[in-house]
Amino acid sequence: MDDSEDPGSLDHLADRLRALRSREDVESGRKPRESQGASASMGLGFRIGVELVAGIAVGTFLGYGLDSWLGTRPWLMVVLFFLGAAAGVLNAYRAVQALTVSNGGEER
Amino acid sequence: MASPVEQFKIEPLIPLDIGGVDISFTNSSLFMVLAVCVATALLTLSVRGRALVPGRWQSLAEVLYEFVANLIRDNVGVEGRKYFPFIFSLFMFLTLGNLLGQIPYAFTYTSHIIVPFGLSIIVFIGATVIGFARHGTRYFRMFLPHGAPLLTAVILVPIELLSYCSRPFSLAIRLFANMTVGHIILKVMAGFVVALGLFGIVPMAFLGGVTVLEIGIALLQAYVFTILSCIYLHDAIHMH
Numbered sequence: 001m002d003d004s005e006d007p008g009s010l011d012h013l014a015d016r017l018r019a020l021r022s023r024e025d026v027e028s029g030r031k032p033r034e035s036q037g038a039s040a041s042m043g044l045g046f047r048i049g050v051e052l053v054a055g056i057a058v059g060t061f062l063g064y065g066l067d068s069w070l071g072t073r074p075w076l077m078v079v080l081f082f083l084g085a086a087a088g089v090l091n092a093y094r095a096v097q098a099l100t101v102s103n104g105g106e107e108r
Numbered sequence: 109m110a111s112p113v114e115q116f117k118i119e120p121l122i123p124l125d126i127g128g129v130d131i132s133f134t135n136s137s138l139f140m141v142l143a144v145c146v147a148t149a150l151l152t153l154s155v156r157g158r159a160l161v162p163g164r165w166q167s168l169a170e171v172l173y174e175f176v177a178n179l180i181r182d183n184v185g186v187e188g189r190k191y192f193p194f195i196f197s198l199f200m201f202l203t204l205g206n207l208l209g210q211i212p213y214a215f216t217y218t219s220h221i222i223v224p225f226g227l228s229i230i231v232f233i234g235a236t237v238i239g240f241a242r243h244g245t246r247y248f249r250m251f252l253p254h255g256a257p258l259l260t261a262v263i264l265v266p267i268e269l270l271s272y273c274s275r276p277f278s279l280a281i282r283l284f285a286n287m288t289v290g291h292i293i294l295k296v297m298a299g300f301v302v303a304l305g306l307f308g309i310v311p312m313a314f315l316g317g318v319t320v321l322e323i324g325i326a327l328l329q330a331y332v333f334t335i336l337s338c339i340y341l342h343d344a345i346h347m348h
Contacts, residue, residue, distance in 0.1 A: 047282060047332065054278035059270050080270070083263075087271035091278070098339075 044099070051091040059084015112295035116219055116288070135215045136223075143204035143217075147197075172200070176334070183338035187345050194234075195341075198227060199334040206287060206326030210319070219287040224333070225280035231337045232276040239344035250347055279336055286329045290322045 063080030067073040120132035151172075154165035162170055176196045180188040188195075202218060209216025217223050239247045251268040252261055297315045301308040 046286070050278050050282045050285070051274075054274040054281055055270060057281075058274040058277050062270070062273075080266075083266050084270050084274070086267045087269075087274055090267060090271050091274065 048092045048095055051095055052088040055086075055088020055091055056081065056084045059087065112292045112299070115215075115291060115295060118220070136217045136220065139205070139208055139215045139217050140201075143201060143208055146204055146208070147200040151200075172196075179335060179338055183335060184342045184345065188338065188341060191341060195334060195337060198231075198337060199330060202227070202283070202330035202333055203327060206330055207323070209287065209291070210323055210326060216287055216291060218283055218329075219291060221280055221284040224283040225276065228276040228279035228333075228337075231279070231340060235337075235340045235344040238341070239347070242345060243347060247344075247347065250343070275336075275340060279333060283329050283333050286325055290318075290325055293318060294322065 059080040059082075060077060062084075063077035066076045066080070070076070118134045118136050120130075120134050121138060122133040124130075124132045150165075151169050154169040157163065157166060159166060173196070176199050177192065180192055180195055184191070202224075205216065205218045205223075208214050209219065239250070251265050251272065253264060253268070256264055294315065297311050297318060300311040301315065304311065
């Protein structure tokens with residue numbers, strides 16, 4: 001390796017790097033990284049599952065809390081349970097959709 | 109035999125009590141401090157040489173930097189660059205927390221839901237504040253899908269609102285559940301090794317495989333948490 005101290009060529013290199021980086025930013029529709037095999041797929045499955053559960057949990061607990069506060073038990077909890085379930089499905093749907101779109105290499 | 113959940117017990121090391129609030133320095137705090145120290149040491153000591161051709165440690169620091177920088181560029185865009193310090197700290201804190209927890213006798217602070225939840229609520233509030241700061245009241249349009257008839261807003265807005273609010277919970281539950289379940293599995297398996305005597309070699313071999321898988325999950329979950337934070341930040345900046 002010849003590491004001769006040549007500030008001129010270093011500056012040049014920095015310029016080229018900067019140009020390349022900015023071009024990369026403009027294009028930015030880069031291919032996503034390849035998935036890392038089984039544990040990545042497991043993580044993905046788990047992610048979707050949690051997405052579903054979190055929606056229902058947040059809806060139910062929010063409804064329960066509002067009910068105790070406003071004294072309308074159990075109506076808000078029932079309504080928010082279903083809305084939460086819908087939100088959970090929506091989140092899961094969005095997660096999967098983002099995945100298929102990025103696999104197709106399109107704009108997100 | 110020790111119970112498999114005993115490893116998650118929080119023990120105060122230096123009892124502290126201020127105004128009736130227990131703020132003891134616990135084993136959990138110890139490992140958080142340790143993670144911060146390891147991250148700081150790793151990044152400052154390794155780049156001290158500032159070599160043009162990096163050595164092993166410097167490459168590690170540069171790889172980490174590049175990894176998070178690319179993550180932000182791909183998922184948030186150019187505007188996300190100023191949030192790099194936060195995202196990078198988040199990533200390092202979670203990665204080291206998960207990895208330090210894999211060391212025998214270590215405490216995994218990410219296995220207590222309040223830690224990932226505290227972090228995810230910071231991300232959530234931060235992203236919401238950024239969204240309102242950038243878009244003002246137009247940010248409320250996030251809660252009505254583009255092109256939806258106004259009549260459907262009655263049902264769509266609550267759903268979108270709940271979907272938005274469930275984000276920090278799903279972030280936190282995911283990380284916490286992965287870490288907790290992994291550690292319980294390891295502990296139960298280790299119990300079988302002792303109980304089966306000579307035949308313990310079978311769960312022992314299984315344990316080896318699971319440990320490798322757990323290290324993979326530790327890294328993957330830190331990555332997932334970071335990438336989802338980036339996506340939420342993207343939504344706040346670009347509004348879908």
